[in-house]
Amino acid sequence: MTIVATAPGKAILLGEHFVVYGTGAILCAIQMYTTVSVTPLDAKVRISSRYGSDEFQLGTNLDQVPPHHRPVMHIADELGLTTDVNIDSEIPPGIGLGSSSACCVAAAGAMLGCKRDGVMDAALRAERRVFGGASGADTAVCLAGGIIEFGKSGSEQLGGGDEITLAVASTGGEHSTPMAVEAVRRTRERDAGGFEAACEQVRGLIGDARSALDSGDLVSLGAHMSQNQKLLAGIGVSDVAADKIVAASARTSYGAKITGAGAGGCVIALVDDSNESKTLDAMRAAGGEAFAVRVDHDGLRVS
Numbered sequence: 437m438t439i440v441a442t443a444p445g446k447a448i449l450l451g452e453h454f455v456v457y458g459t460g461a462i463l464c465a466i467q468m469y470t471t472v473s474v475t476p477l478d479a480k481v482r483i484s485s486r487y488g489s490d491e492f493q494l495g496t497n498l499d500q501v502p503p504h505h506r507p508v509m510h511i512a513d514e515l516g517l518t519t520d521v522n523i524d525s526e527i528p529p530g531i532g533l534g535s536s537s538a539c540c541v542a543a544a545g546a547m548l549g550c551k552r553d554g555v556m557d558a559a560l561r562a563e564r565r566v567f568g569g570a571s572g573a574d575t576a577v578c579l580a581g582g583i584i585e586f587g588k589s590g591s592e593q594l595g596g597g598d599e600i601t602l603a604v605a606s607t608g609g610e611h612s613t614p615m616a617v618e619a620v621r622r623t624r625e626r627d628a629g630g631f632e633a634a635c636e637q638v639r640g641l642i643g644d645a646r647s648a649l650d651s652g653d654l655v656s657l658g659a660h661m662s663q664n665q666k667l668l669a670g671i672g673v674s675d676v677a678a679d680k681i682v683a684a685s686a687r688t689s690y691g692a693k694i695t696g697a698g699a700g701g702c703v704i705a706l707v708d709d710s711n712e713s714k715t716l717d718a719m720r721a722a723g724g725e726a727f728a729v730r731v732d733h734d735g736l737r738v739s
């Protein structure tokens with residue numbers, strides 16, 4: 437029997453990088469998806485995706501598995517499943533929209549054959565084994581869908597989101613999240629006091645943004661996202677291309693910032709019907725490949 441699981445990508449509205457140091461973050465799932473199907477197979481694991489098709493025995497050293505298939509192999513191995521895995525993703529890799537987390541969540545959901553029990557743990561263990569110290573925020577929102585506040589004690593589903601559209605612009609090129617996280621670790625080491633002060637500000641922004649979300653106040657939510665961008669630029673995870681798109685889209689939207697690890701990924705701008713198309717135009721004129729995306733409310737689906 438074939439089991440099919442679909443998980444959404446994500447955008448981080450506030451708190452990336454700082455969440456690794458305990459500030460929490462607010463994230464939303466987005467209507468871009470990765471679908472993983474699994475069918476039992478004798479004696480081996482076959483993984484097929486846009487990167488090609490590979491076959492392995494259970495217990496194969498992960499170093500021998502091509503990087504993009506390692507997390508899925510890790511999950512199959514842990515569960516002791518010989519299976520034929522097909523990965524079909526519309527989420528561009530390496531630009532901060534949650535392609536790895538969506539893949540891990542969908543793979544764990546398909547292999548466990550369920551939406552919740554054990555999926556978060558299996559997906560996060562795979563991400564941490566392959567990519568290092570992920571906070572778990574991305575995994576949590578790809579699993580839950582909607583808008584969440586992710587914190588030390590887990591994640592809380594927030595209301596709203598129907599009014600939110602994000603204009604998204606890729607600056608071009610893929611980034612490495614582990615490298616960006618490592619660069620921030622070094623920045624923090626050089627100036628622990630300055631970094632903690634920024635964390636404190638992020639905590640304040642997250643608290644205020646929750647109230648803005650509760651009351652559907654896009655002007656206030658956008659202003660907090662723009663404030664967050666200043667703090668992200670301060671720890672060095674924005675770059676010239678992103679700065680240019682942020683500046684252009686901040687003029688037409690409610691607020692703009694990078695999303696995810698930065699260092700060559702995506703900029704998001706908060707918009708609604710009144711300013712969506714002029715913000716997309718502004719992003720394109722500033723050099724971004726831009727599109728609009730809305731919030732996914734389902735999270736992981738398994739059938």
Ligand code: MEV
Nearest residue numbers: 452453570571572696697
């Ligand atoms: C990456 O999408 C988000 C980071 O905060 C890393 C993490 O939370 O694991 C940069």
